[in-house]
Amino acid sequence: MKHFFKQLYKNQVGFIGFCLCVFVCSLALFAPILKTHGPNKQNIRDRFEGPSTEHILGTDNFGRDLFSRVLYGYRTSLGVALISVSIATLIGSLIGLTSAYFGGFIDRFLMRFMDILLAFPIILLAIAIIAVLGSSSVNTAFAIAIVYTPIFARLSRGPALSLLSWDYVTAARALGASGSRIMFKHVTPNILAPILVQVTLSLSTAILVEASLSFLGLGTQPPTPSLGLMLSDSRDYMLLSPWVSLFSGLAILLASLGFNLFGDGLRDLLDPTLKNL
Amino acid sequence: MQKFVLSLILLFGFASAQTGTLELAVDQSPVGLDPHVVTAFSSIAVLSQIYDGLVESNADLAIEPALAESWTISDDGLSYTFNLREGVTFHNGRTMTAEDVVYSFNRIMAEETGSPQASRFSQVSSAEAADDTTVVFTLSEAFAPFLGNTANLSVVASEVVESEDIGQVAIGTGAFMLDEIVPDTYVSLVANPNYYRDMQPKVAELRYNIVPEASTRAAGLRNGTYHLLPVVDPATAQTLENVNSVSILRTQDLAYSLLGFNTTVAPFDDARVREAINMIIDREEIVEAVYFGQAEAGGPLSPGLAEWAVDTSEYSCYTTDVDKAKALLAEAGASDLSMEILSFGTNKIVSDVSQVVLAQLIDAGIDATLDVPEFGTFVQRWKNSEFDAFVSLNGGNIDPDGYLFRTFHSDGATNVYKFNDPSVDELLVQGRTQTDLDERAATYTSLQEKLACSGPISHIAYGTLLSGIANGVEGFEQNPTRSLISLRNVTVE
């Protein structure tokens, strides 16, 4: 672990990404301490203000403090992203591993089922799921999770399949190691690299999917602040007061930049064939 | 001879002076074309150009002749005789007669049509064609709003209804004829060359462009793609205000935003709780925050109905007073009030009003939450009264009865609040049967006073109807009913 961080530190881009991730996550985590106003507290008289000492990033159309809303927006958006990607990673790779381990009919059935989900354009599947479940941040996270699950299933199945044919795994099998032991002890650690990289990239796209759903009125519901919803709502006021658009856009950019750079760094570190690039 | 030819050209040139296309941008495609069934504003905006009623209401909400040239009302208010214009033809060339009016009326009243207008004519016991141009309606009891309601009696051609699907074709007598519907793109109407009003319509084509995104409609008006946005939201209007090539028109809207309660759910069955919430709501703040000042706080009737509406200063509960509200809640045993407000996100005014109302309630210490389902689900729950309270926008009417009866009468068509107050019912029935204007006004004054503070609705605000119009478009006049009948007078440069 220590070694890993040393390597990460050396890989500048990855390290910057890592720091950004830590930064935005702590903004979200410590939002209740850092906030200067209640995120939903309206003050109509102070609407559409630019940045000032009272409101660091200015105020929105209801005079709500933008800085505090960005903090809580991170909470919602990162929460949605983390929950959805975690579920997708867990269930997806479980499906992928099961598929690879058993092969045959189970493999075919599971993978075809994943293909069915993968065949839907992302946004349409998410719209349909949310229409069924109703719109809220939790349901948005759930919808995104379902959308991402097949990606992780595919991603883990391929490498697992080739690992299972390797000598040492065959040897472990011959020695009578149980299926779950082989999968978790021998296979999982070796497929972690591509999955981790995909996790970081998915985190940043999940924020975008949430934003697109909010644009269609299907994501997080007001007054809960989410970065996507704030950006989407701000389009009506772009000419009256550009601050909301600017800062919620920047907030998304910061998180996305962090995840992407961190993902790049991870890939460089974990995938030895790319080390020299 | 030359002179004759010249004058003929002049005459002819004048007669076919319908030139140009008026490009409108609206947010939604029309939902269905059956004039007796549709309720969506997007449909009515189109159909009101194609079909005519017996009368129409002008920009000052006065009733003017349309298909009926004149009318007489018997002294007891039980018999209405309409004299129809002569020589009015349907778009298919056939002459319209009194039989068509009777046919259309019967179609509205027929159960299987399922027309929402039927309840507006429930006092009519018979409609008969005395001759080709005279229709007589006989009422079972005097019903003051009847005349105004005949504006909604769209006259259809019986042979069209019988042989074709009236949900797909539209053959009326109106100034424009349906030309083409390209789904999600535009609806195009062309001028009716045989329209019964001289020199109208003035443009050759009306094109309703379907543009879902408000900022896109605004950008289109700015750069000349569109000539007219019949409805503009207040924020967009503010940004368009400074654009040289565009002007913003204003008139009082009849529609109002409201917070409605389910009066069968405790504690909202207690009038004191509803009154307390009225006191918590700061209407001025909502007018500023949601409407950008382009609205007026109002009670049960629109300030646009100047002869009827009671001034809000008369309502004690319209003065925001959180302490008094809390005392009232305590008295009702509802100090720890918690409520879920149902709302929907497809209308910006509704979505914004619910957010500000929510914040005001929370600030006053009420445990309020917002539930924003998808619109279809909202309608479902609204219709089945599955809510504590909801925020929505209600359409208006040119007659107080149109506002109040269907909303507050225990048998009212849109009484989703399940409000049941015999004294209100009595006044509502009284109001619609009174023919003496002063007596009627007195009835509605006491109704408004009764309903404003302890009725099932916290009336919030009557918006200003904002329209955006490009320079060079002349003759457009806004109508508080949101009807677009003045389009037949519009010219495009």
Added chain:
Amino acid sequence: MTNYIIKRIADLVFVLFGVSVLVFFMLRFIPGDAVEIMLGANVDISVERVEALRRQLGLDLPIHEQYGQWFLGLLRGDLGTSIWTGQPVATEIMARLPITLEVTLLALAFSLLVSFPIGILAASARGTWGDTIVRIISIIGLTLPSFWVGVLLLYVVSVRFPSFPAIGFVPFLEDPWGNLSRLSLPVLAVSLPIIASLSRILRSSLLEVMNADYIRTAKSKGLSARTLLYKHALRNALIPVLTIIGVQMGYLLSGVVIIEQVFAIPGLGRLIIGAISERNYPLVQGTILVVTLFFVVVNLLVDLAYAWIDPRVEYS
């Protein structure tokens, strides 16, 4: 190879069947049915009338029978009838499909056209500031939601260049210039993220290839860097780009669904979003089926092309 293709087509049929089942049943779980939405806030209607409407639309049947009927129709090539307009679903889809297809393909072509120079530039400038700048710009491209870019572009263009026709849609055959100019902004808005990811992938695959043994050998033989890049590396680097085009098509379609809303383009996206909120079951089912068919066929073609370009791939 033939066996492989047959197997893939069998899988494709299975996937489509699965999609049809999934869509059909998922739709029925959405609260409120077509009849209730159709009547909307119209409360004057009697219960009998509602039931009659349901019967007329076949919505009163048990759900598996409804599916059976629809499925039998599918086998005959009949996608059903739109509940609201009474038009055949196939007709409604065919009216919209070319529009969405045009935007998607234009965006794809534009993305490829732009991402190649960027990718090559970044690869050849690896490790320099230029590389880092391209990298950061491409992440920004990935970050901005297309609806927001669209609204911004629209504002800028309509204020600065009011005479540029940017809104709405006219068919290409009616007015080619009007068609292309109106589609230019939406195409730009949906292309940004695709350009960003394509150029990144191109960069890394180029670098990977340049590091491969055979290129090193060629380099040691004294071939110029230019020849190397264009004659050898680029060709091999195309393979991973090709494979991800299949995946990118999915993202692209999602982007187009959103951008149609912003620019008032009457494509499949608006058709389906409208159809979902109206609970127009046959229309949603048909549209999703057609879109997924398109999507899986593209992916199949990509896989086949992949196998054809790179003979090392096993058909399993």
